[in-house]
Amino acid sequence: VFDAFAKRNISAAYTPLVLAQGLSAYLADFPHRCTEQLISQGVPSLVFAAHPEYGSLAVDANGKPVKPASDPLQGLFAVMHSRQNNEGGFGLWTSTPQSHRFASVYAMQFLIEAKERGQRLPGDMLDAGERYLMQLAADESDGSLDGLRERAFAVYLLTRQGTVTTNYLAAVQKRLDDRHTKIWRDDLAAGYIAASLKLLKQDREADALIAGPQAKLTRSTIENAYRFQPYSYYGPLVRDAGILYLLAKHFPERAKALPPAAVANLLRPVQRGWYNTLSSAQVILALDAYATQAAADGKLSLTEQHKDATSAAINAQVGALVRGPFSAAATSLKVDNGADLHAWYAVTQAGFDRTPPTSELKQGLEIIREFTDTDGKPIKTATLGQEIDVHLKIRATQVDSIGNIAIVDLLPGGFEPVLTPPSAPEDAANGDAANTDASTNNAQQPAWRAPIGVTGSNWALEYADVRDDRVVIYGTAQRDAHEFIYRIRATNAGSFSVPPAYGESMYDRTVQARSLGAKIEVTKK
Missing domain, CATH: 2.60.40.740 (Immunoglobulin-like)
Known part of the structure; x- marks a missing residue:
């Protein structure tokens, strides 16, 4: 790559949240902007706002944080507001008459996370979204596992907002038992229902139901392929990240007792490049929920090794997170851990190819x-x-x-x-349009062209x-x-x-x- 435009950074910390740095860089550079992708790109800003020791997501050529010119979250909220329709749901690319189910529920998760973290939201967006969640929670039209998972997700978010969702939970669980009795208790849908029950203080039922998803997260079998299902926005990495997030947020004692295999299973597909915008954002949220305060400061050091067997210390930012740039001459990197504690590291490289492609x-x-x-x-x-x-x-x-x-x-x-x-x-010139009621106007919201x-x-x-x-x-x-x-x-x-x-x-x-x-x-x- 062109050295003048290359970015090479290594980070290390005593919390797995450091691993979110590389995923954050991937999200920041992602060129497409559907509602899911737009929200996923906003997750690092939301998470790292509560972790100033990690600094800005952007760094200059020397690895030093670069402060954004404006608040990226407020700009994101404005775009999301423009994509919300009259029923409170969201379109996949623009505001459309028919809401996109997953994008709408995912948008509401982001907004609820933002509210809980003290972010200022446009006045009516959250209230309108809650109305959509209630509509989806009661929607019996889709009996597939994917559709019921989305319903369980909606019910969970309503529960987090303080709604008593006992009847919704019973209805969703009955449909799951009737149609997917052999598989749903290992699914993320079970995790959403268990977390909802925990919020409703039904601890015994919640603990019994979360056991299946937790066992899935701590499995010993290594999967050789992580097939993402784009039409349902689901796959093993999304499932594992969602389970870890729910455990850390609502079952903290279980989260503390998780074996190392849990985080290893979560990170294995990331290491192999089997991730996308949604799974990247879900992993960041999970690591944030799972991370604890750094156990030690100043006991991690970074070194780069060169071809001639020499080495040089990397000029790293010191603190809970050590981070710094390495040179093009580096052939290997070394992380020295001076404490008897588990540490994590992440390496990111990006740039422009010197030789443009000449073949198909x-x-x-x-x-x-x-x-x-x-x-x-x-x-x-x-x-x-x-x-x-x-x-x-x-x-x-x-x-x-x-x-x-x-x-x-x-x-x-x-x-x-x-x-x-x-x-x-076709009805733009209809002289009777002024006489239609509000519900008719909602139904006539123009589709994208x-x-x-x-x-x-x-x-x-x-x-x-x-x-x-x-x-x-x-x-x-x-x-x-x-x-x-x-x-x-x-x-x-x-x-x-x-x-x-x-x-x-x-x-x-x-x-x-x-x-x-x-x-x-x-x-x-």
């Missing part, structure tokens, strides 16, 4: 890009002011379908996207983010190739290199694709 990448996904004129004829040159079409062909290569795919297409330097204004709702795209596209676009230098589209890749077409306009004359288009699964980091780069020339008329 196909790891479970394939992207092919082509430029044509508006009649569909392939071109390599255009005239100033001409509009041309960009064809992106997308397909899954290993499975029949992959959801939550993001395709990032960087624009050539001399082009701008041609926006397609959304069409007006794509700002870009032309006739001929057959890829099911779920959302598009058009920026100055790129177009980012989101959807599902199928085994058969599907095509998305959008239009760009030449604004400058010259010869331009076109970076490769890049695609990835936002929740499975092993699925990636990259097209070939290209060149295009723009001539004056």
Whole structure:
């Protein structure tokens, strides 16, 4: 990587919360912004606000904390408020008439955590969200384990807010017993119900029910694959983090007695790179709940080893957390622990490749890009002011379908996207609209409309983010190739290199694709 822009840092502490540093860096650099991802990116700011010894999440080239120019949480609350609909739920990308169940419950967990930590929230957002939670807690429409887990999550959050949820808990538990009797007591759903019972002072029932999830967390079997289920936002790492969080928050005596295997099981997939935005945030919340005050200060030291067998002390920030940058010359790093206590460490590296990619990448996904004129004829040159079409062909290569795919297409330097204004709702000109009541207006809340795209596209676009230098589209890749077409306009004359288009699964980091780069020339008329 380019050394001038590289970031290399090592941290160590007597609390596992230090391990959140690397996940925080991953979240800070994540480029996509659905409601789940936006909230997950806010979790480190929320957690580290209560741990000033960890400093800011951002560090400069010397490893020193950089204070943000403004409060990131207040900006996040404003965006969340804009995505909340009339019934109190949240849309996945924008405010939509139909709430996204998981995103809505997850948003409420974040808001409740923020309130409990003393954050200032927009006045009506929490109250509206509670109304949605009550609606979901009573919703019998989804009897799947995923749907009942979301209901249990909603009931747990209502219980934390002081609502007496005895009837809700009985209804959810009955559905779980009726439909998933053999598996639900090891699921995170059982953890939510157990925590709710604990809050309601039903200790015996709570302790009996939390035993199954706790046994799952402290298992001795090592799983070789951590398959995340993107449509249900669930997987082994999310489960383990959720169980540790609930144990530490509501069953502190059980949390203190956990064997080392509990944290080891939580961290194993992180070490292997099997994490995403949601699981990263859940791990940070779990480690925060589990962490205790540092048992010793000033007894950890950091050293970097060099190829010529020399070593150099790393100039580290001293305190409950020791942290500092290491150089490009380091071949290994050493953490010296001067106390008879367990310590944790984390190493993060980031930067820009010196050599740009020159070949295609196909790891479970394939992207092919082509430029044509508006009649569909392939071109390599255009005239100033001409509009041309960009064809992106997308397909899954290993499975029949992959959801939550993001395709990032960087624009050539001399082009701008041609926006397609959304069409007006059919009833916009209806003269009787003023006579409709409030409930009708709520139901007519407009759905999101794509700002870009032309006739001929057959890829099911779920959302598009058009920026100055790129177009980012989101959807599902199928085994058969599907095509998305959008239009760009030449604004400058010259010869331009076109970076490769890049695609990835936002929740499975092993699925990636990259097209070939290209060149295009723009001539004056």
